């Protein structure tokens with residue numbers, strides 16, 4: 001097992017990463033004075049697999065587990081579900097020492113974190129992420145949110161967990177598509193910040209793809225370390241976190257488009273990273289070959305980083321909606337692997353050209 005400290009000032013916590021950690025939950029939690037019950041938020045599918053071992057682990061600390069059920073996936077991230085959870089806590093008489101525990105993917109983590117951050121102005125929160133994306137990304141950093149009909153993640157608070165327990169054994173049951181989607185974030189960390197991980201993934205992508213527990217412990221630990229370093233410096237998302245946004249400027253824009261519906265976050269980010277590498281080459285910031293190296297890595301990890309792009313104009317329009325858009329588009333680019341830079345005012349013409357070279361049709365209504 002590995003432990004990574006997230007050094008948020010005044011609220012530091014440990015992320016434990018390893019196989020078979022759920023039944024050991026008791027030893028992985030910090031002191032929780034006065035806690036009697038743990039309110040575990042989880043969808044039926046995940047609860048079916050993992051509630052029992054976690055409850056056994058919590059019982060070793062004298063914590064009685066109370067399951068609060070929520071719908072699967074993104075549907076759970078609503079004010080409606082949030083209200084239902086808050087009311088269940090109130091009717092059950094949860095007190096402010098009792099932890100709320102998120103057992104599930106990033107959606108459950110975001111929702112349960114928001115509930116924990118607001119019930120009685122904040123109760124202890126524990127993250128037990130069970131998707132690759134949640135283990136490498138969503139469970140770390142203290143951002144919580146639910147969606148509004150008007151947009152994703154529009155309401156939320158910063159509320160750091162007191163502990164994160166990332167049991168990589170839970171990833172065995174994850175559907176392939178979800179697994180690969182999380183792998184894109186792993187590749188992102190490798191390309192931007194961790195050359196050792198990059199070398200390992202390039203040399204032996206099979207170990208990660210086959211979900212070898214040792215390879216997963218290594219992958220998740222390295223990603224957590226990368227995020228922990230950035231979050232420790234920059235809890236409120238000012239600058240450093242931008243690097244972790246590599247591939248996401250285009251990725252988020254794609255996800256806003258109907259024409260991209262049905263494809264995963266990881267696919268969008270994979271395309272976004274290849275695009276960023278091509279852009280860096282076109283700007284003369286990177287040597288030729290960087291984009292090809294991206295494409296090779298991502299393909300070997302089961303992602304399809306090329307082809308099937310929607311039209312360029314709607315993509316550009318969606319990029320202009322980005323929170324990070326300030327006259328001209330700002331991108332995280334790589335001068336080489338492991339050397340991220342933030343480049344502002346990238347001309348839209350160049351973005352358009354690069355999209356076209358990746359196969360995005362230029363004119364509306366034309367055949368692909």
Ligand SMILES: NC(=O)c1ccc[n+]([C@@H]2O[C@H](COP(=O)([O-])OP(=O)(O)OC[C@H]3O[C@@H](n4cnc5c(N)ncnc54)[C@H](O)[C@@H]3O)[C@@H](O)[C@H]2O)c1
Pocket residue numbers: 043045046072073074077104105106107108110130131132133134137138139140141142143144153170171172173174175178
């Ligand atoms: N807070 C942050 O910093 C942050 C960062 C990135 C993403 N997010 C959020 O995370 C969410 C996406 O998270 P996600 O990719 O984990 O998807 P998800 O939470 O929607 O889960 C996807 C599906 O996987 C299933 N599942 C979860 N664990 C499983 C397991 N071990 N075995 C089998 N099935 C399992 C769930 O039932 C669900 O149907 C988005 O809402 C996104 O906004 C938040």
Ligand SMILES: [Zn+2]
Pocket residue numbers: 137185248265269
């Ligand atoms: Zn992402």
